[in-house]
Amino acid sequence: MTALATPEFEAANEKQKRRRGLLLALPSYLYLIVFFAFPLLIVVLYSFATRNRFGGTDLSGWNLDSYARLGEPIVRTILFRSLGLAILTTLICLLLAYPFAYFLATRGSTIRNVMLVFVMIPFWSNFLVRNYAWRVLLGNDGPFSQLTEFLGFGETRVLFTPTAVVIGLVYGFLPFMILPLYAAIERIDGRVLEASRDLYANGWQTFRHVLWPLSRSGVIAGSILVFVPSLGAYVTPEILGGAKTTLLGSYIVSQFLEARNWPAGAAVSFVLMTVMLGATLVYFRSGGRNL
Amino acid sequence: MSVAKPRGATNTALGLNAFVVYLFFYAPILLLVLFSFSDDNIVGRWGGFTLDWYRDFGENDEVQSALSVSVRVAIISTLISVVLGTMAALALERFRFRGERVFDALLYLPVIIPDVTMAVMMLIFFTSLDDLIGLQVTKGFSTITLSHVAFSISFVSIVVRARLAGMNQTLEEAAQDLYATRWQAFRHVTFPQIMPGIAGGALLALTLSLDDVVITQFVAGPGSTTLPVYVFGLIRRGVTPLINAVSVVMLGASITLVLLSLLAQRARGGSDPVA
Numbered sequence: 404m405t406a407l408a409t410p411e412f413e414a415a416n417e418k419q420k421r422r423r424g425l426l427l428a429l430p431s432y433l434y435l436i437v438f439f440a441f442p443l444l445i446v447v448l449y450s451f452a453t454r455n456r457f458g459g460t461d462l463s464g465w466n467l468d469s470y471a472r473l474g475e476p477i478v479r480t481i482l483f484r485s486l487g488l489a490i491l492t493t494l495i496c497l498l499l500a501y502p503f504a505y506f507l508a509t510r511g512s513t514i515r516n517v518m519l520v521f522v523m524i525p526f527w528s529n530f531l532v533r534n535y536a537w538r539v540l541l542g543n544d545g546p547f548s549q550l551t552e553f554l555g556f557g558e559t560r561v562l563f564t565p566t567a568v569v570i571g572l573v574y575g576f577l578p579f580m581i582l583p584l585y586a587a588i589e590r591i592d593g594r595v596l597e598a599s600r601d602l603y604a605n606g607w608q609t610f611r612h613v614l615w616p617l618s619r620s621g622v623i624a625g626s627i628l629v630f631v632p633s634l635g636a637y638v639t640p641e642i643l644g645g646a647k648t649t650l651l652g653s654y655i656v657s658q659f660l661e662a663r664n665w666p667a668g669a670a671v672s673f674v675l676m677t678v679m680l681g682a683t684l685v686y687f688r689s690g691g692r693n694l
Numbered sequence: 695m696s697v698a699k700p701r702g703a704t705n706t707a708l709g710l711n712a713f714v715v716y717l718f719f720y721a722p723i724l725l726l727v728l729f730s731f732s733d734d735n736i737v738g739r740w741g742g743f744t745l746d747w748y749r750d751f752g753e754n755d756e757v758q759s760a761l762s763v764s765v766r767v768a769i770i771s772t773l774i775s776v777v778l779g780t781m782a783a784l785a786l787e788r789f790r791f792r793g794e795r796v797f798d799a800l801l802y803l804p805v806i807i808p809d810v811t812m813a814v815m816m817l818i819f820f821t822s823l824d825d826l827i828g829l830q831v832t833k834g835f836s837t838i839t840l841s842h843v844a845f846s847i848s849f850v851s852i853v854v855r856a857r858l859a860g861m862n863q864t865l866e867e868a869a870q871d872l873y874a875t876r877w878q879a880f881r882h883v884t885f886p887q888i889m890p891g892i893a894g895g896a897l898l899a900l901t902l903s904l905d906d907v908v909i910t911q912f913v914a915g916p917g918s919t920t921l922p923v924y925v926f927g928l929i930r931r932g933v934t935p936l937i938n939a940v941s942v943v944m945l946g947a948s949i950t951l952v953l954l955s956l957l958a959q960r961a962r963g964g965s966d967p968v969a
Contacts, residue, residue, distance in 0.1 A: 424789025
């Protein structure tokens, strides 16, 4: 190829290369336009439409009513509850995952790989089944309650409370926190930590002023990867939460399948998506790459 | 190993935390497996060993039909998204073309977008096709498959792109210098090298398709639904030993897929399982 490189040949070759590239991309390009970009556009349109008396949607008389509903007390409560539970989930994940990732990063390569595989297995296992396992575990008179009773704490009724939802969310998304934290800590030059100790910093000071700042990219990446799906969670609160713990995901679904107020559901899902896109931009800026 | 091993009490505390994390990960799964063999109508109570619930699983027509829909959707959507996703990865990694950046962004969106939003999109889309172009769409097998392809293409292309990016291009150039046609160079040089990436992407697509509840729930029709959506409906009505057995079967399938994908990654050069 390089041996024949005259300017004309290169130009023709370049043009052909562009055409081939487009041809290769075209099938998935078209597929995503028809089955993704277009549906996305329709959702945005629906969020400005009006629900008619029959539970259908009128695509005329555009308005912002559905967005105004976000300020209504019921929706606002659900919004803040979802935010609160997502933040709590993220914090608990961070507390459990940070020491775990540090432990992992300081092991020899064989132990480390084995430990990582055992983090990956629940990560890839069926999400619904993992939530169901907690439903069995936390059920009234279930194994968890029997355990607390046996230990003398009496019966516990955790199922259908916000606590159960947070447990389920932490269980579901903990690997998302562990993996980027591990990647960040593993990259740190150990000599920096030793230098800090040599300069008479105690363990806490070394953590606070050296380890933590150096692992910040992992903390940001992990927090976003946990926070974002927690905020939009639907399966976990449906299985482990009660009627009083409706979250955004369930609210959206109910607007579509029960209340038949599609514009309202479309508006909330559009807002949810915007939050996620914003978070993703922060994620990429923080240097995270692996999704 | 770059960070030195902590000493004494810190190390013990860290080890204890790791133990708690693993207990947290595995205790629920193991208990679920255990109780799926329990001869008691109350879920979560041990009543002696039995295989009855697995027999129920095999004999329940609704479960079997949902299982067959799941498997068919997973296989077909994986095949389509592997072909499309690999082509997209090749286009983005090896070529420059008009609209490349828009395409790149569009390809990332399905990964980022929340399940619920995507579910809503597909529901409104298939419903409004009737209003827009007069096409009556019956929700069921085809709408589920189309939706699964819509999110799987992106995941496959990300995995294959990672493989292509880490690959040495000189071999492909050498093949062409030796008068191999583009197709021959692809078939005999590029393809064998990106095969582990394609396999990894395919397993990811299979897992995602077999796992999905939210999107499928919105585009499934009466009488044609996937196993997770069917089980999700059952769980909402209450727990039964039958669900335990179905869950363990689903768990077994996903763990088999993970182990396969780890093996595929091993073939990729024994790198960290993280990427």
